[in-house]
Amino acid sequence: xxxxxxxxxxxxxxxxxxxxxxxxxxxxxxxxxxxxxxxxxxxxxxxxxxxxxxxxxxxxxxxxxxxxxxxxxxxxxxxxxxxxxxxxxxxxxxxxxxxxxxxxxxxxxxxxxxxxxxxxxxxxxxxxxxxxxxxxxxxxxxxxxxxxxxxxxxxxxxxxxxxxxxxxxxxxxxxxxxxxxxxxx
Amino acid sequence: xxxxxxxxxxxxxxxxxxxxxxxxxxxxxxxxxxxxxxxxxxxxxxxxxxxxxxxxxxxxxxxxxxxxxxxxxxxxxxxxxxxxxxxxxxxxxxxxxxxxxxxxxxxxxxxxxxxxxxxxxxxxxxxxxxxxxxxxxxxxxxxxxxxxxxxxxxxxxxxxxxxxxxxxxxxxxxxxxxxxxxxxxxxxx
Numbered sequence: 001x002x003x004x005x006x007x008x009x010x011x012x013x014x015x016x017x018x019x020x021x022x023x024x025x026x027x028x029x030x031x032x033x034x035x036x037x038x039x040x041x042x043x044x045x046x047x048x049x050x051x052x053x054x055x056x057x058x059x060x061x062x063x064x065x066x067x068x069x070x071x072x073x074x075x076x077x078x079x080x081x082x083x084x085x086x087x088x089x090x091x092x093x094x095x096x097x098x099x100x101x102x103x104x105x106x107x108x109x110x111x112x113x114x115x116x117x118x119x120x121x122x123x124x125x126x127x128x129x130x131x132x133x134x135x136x137x138x139x140x141x142x143x144x145x146x147x148x149x150x151x152x153x154x155x156x157x158x159x160x161x162x163x164x165x166x167x168x169x170x171x172x173x174x175x176x177x178x179x180x181x182x183x184x185x
Numbered sequence: 186x187x188x189x190x191x192x193x194x195x196x197x198x199x200x201x202x203x204x205x206x207x208x209x210x211x212x213x214x215x216x217x218x219x220x221x222x223x224x225x226x227x228x229x230x231x232x233x234x235x236x237x238x239x240x241x242x243x244x245x246x247x248x249x250x251x252x253x254x255x256x257x258x259x260x261x262x263x264x265x266x267x268x269x270x271x272x273x274x275x276x277x278x279x280x281x282x283x284x285x286x287x288x289x290x291x292x293x294x295x296x297x298x299x300x301x302x303x304x305x306x307x308x309x310x311x312x313x314x315x316x317x318x319x320x321x322x323x324x325x326x327x328x329x330x331x332x333x334x335x336x337x338x339x340x341x342x343x344x345x346x347x348x349x350x351x352x353x354x355x356x357x358x359x360x361x362x363x364x365x366x367x368x369x370x371x372x373x374x
Contacts (some may be wrong), residue, residue, distance in 0.1 A: 026344055027242045028352065032309060036337045037344035044341070052302075059301035060281050062308060066204045067211055068272025069244045073275055074282050083277065088321045093267075096243030097251055101263050103241060104252040118360030119240040124316065124324030126333050126352045131313030133338035148299065152307040159311025160318075167208035170304050177300020178293055 012046070013080055013087055020072070027096060029127030031069040034092070035134040038075060048079040051141040058138070065169045069093075083107025147182050188224045190257050193265045199223060200250055200269025201374070211246045211270075219253065246270065312334045323362075 008039065019041055027034050035058070042048045048059075057078055061071035069092065076088030135156075142148040153172065158164055188197045199218065206214045212235075220231050238248035247270060254266025288294040320326055329351050336342040336351075 001255060008321055023344070025242045026348055027244070028348070029239070029317065031244050032312075034344070035309075036341075040318035040341055040343065041229050047316060055302040055306065056285065056298045056365075057282075057304040058309075059298060060285060061234065061278055062305050063301060064274060064278040064281055065206065065208050066269060066278065067207070067244050067246045070274055070278045073221045074278055077279060077282050078219060078286075085275075086226070089271075093243070093271075096241065097263070099246070099268060100238070100241050100243060100248040100251045101260065103237060104255050109333065114363050115360060116236065116240045117293075118356050118363055120236070121323055121363070122326075122356035122359030123352055124320060126322065126348070128317045128320070129330040129333035130344075131309050131316070133334050135306050135310040135313070136338040138302075138309075142303070148303045151300065151303040152310070155304045155307025156310035157307075159308050159367075161312040165208065166210070169308065170301050173300035173302075173304030174297040175300070177303070178297040180296055182299050182303070 012048075013083055015046075015085060016048075016080065017087040017091045020076075020088050021095060024092050024095035025099065027092065027125045031067075031072060032134060033093065033127055033130035034072075036130060036137050036165065038072070039137055040097075042075060042079060051138075053078050055138050055141070059170065059173075062166060063174075074157070145182075145184055147184065148172070151176060151182065186232075188227055190223075190225065193258055193261060196254055196258065196262060197265045199271040200254075200266045201273050204270045206275045207246075212249075215246060215249060225257070323359060325358060326355065 023034050023037060026037070039054055043051060043054050054075065057074040058071045061068060061074050064070060072092050073085045073089045077085035080087070133154075139152060140151065142152075155169055155173070158169065159166070190199065201217050203214050204211055216228075216231055219225050220228050226234065234252055235245065235249055238245045238252060241248050247267065250266040250270045251263045254262035254264070256262070258265065285294065285298065317330075333347055333351050336345065336347050
């Protein structure tokens with residue numbers, strides 16, 4: 001069915017919407033676990049964005065208030081403008097939102113049920129692996145650029161060991177970058 | 186006793202206020218406002234609802250918003266809570282994006298974004314590491330995690346395939362372990 005829809009409506013925007021609709025229910029443990037797949041589709045396969053644009057989208061979303069899923073909106077906007085933002089955001093949200101409302105009505109009392117604990121605990125290692133995979137994929141553009149990688153590593157260590165507010169760290173990153181401290185020249 | 190939202194617009198603005206206060210994570214603020222300030226749910230209720238929100242696909246905070254909205258005003262409430270959580274933040278983040286795009290040719294923009302990007306990538310790794318520290322109890326998880334990392338990061342395999350091959354068995358295995366008396370994890374807390 002999806003295949004024939006592709007053939008009928010041969011627009012990149014429609015493809016983008018379909019792809020994000022399909023990804024929605026795979027978003028285990030939050031939207032950032034989708035980043036590797038979005039990178040594969042938008043940067044590697046379709047060439048809609050550059051590596052730098054993709055990573056900048058995540059940085060911009062983290063610098064703004066609100067849920068982290070906003071990086072998906074920024075990705076869509078950068079790839080195809082307002083309609084792109086609408087396609088990625090609606091695509092990634094609608095299926096999982098529908099499911100959340102349905103489950104909410106069925107199982108308000110069952111948050112302790114074994115299957116739900118199994119879901120959370122079983123998927124936790126997958127979620128962690130996907131977050132680290134995201135880091136890996138996004139860092140590849142900086143291989144050999146020692147200072148940039150060092151800043152990323154220090155940030156990771158600070159997040160893992162302190163309670164520093166993420167916004168303060170991102171602003172510090174903007175300052176460090178703005179002063180030209182990351183340029184290898 | 187818990188309170189209820191006065192109206193759909195009360196729901197909308199409460200979630201908007203929540204979203205606007207959350208830089209790099211809205212959940213702690215959601216708890217403060219929903220449980221303590223507005224008292225729309227008890228602490229226990231919050232934890233239980235969050236547990237379901239975490240088990241389902243999609244962002245935890247978005248699922249939680251939908252479930253709270255749905256509880257008070259049905260589907261309209263769910264939509265309103267979601268809109269509250271997303272609408273104004275979207276406007277703000279797109280404002281930043283446009284600012285980035287119109288100044289993209291400037292050297293200073295490129296440099297600042299490079300610094301922000303490096304920190305952002307570090308943030309994601311740091312969050313992953315923090316979560317990893319809570320994972321001692323599920324030994325097979327380390328193997329599964331390593332396999333997922335290899336397939337996604339190095340071999341660039343599609344996510345759907347990887348989840349089917351490793352996520353599903355991990356859940357089944359964990360279900361079997363829990364049934365046979367494995368301990369609760371701290372990830373649950």
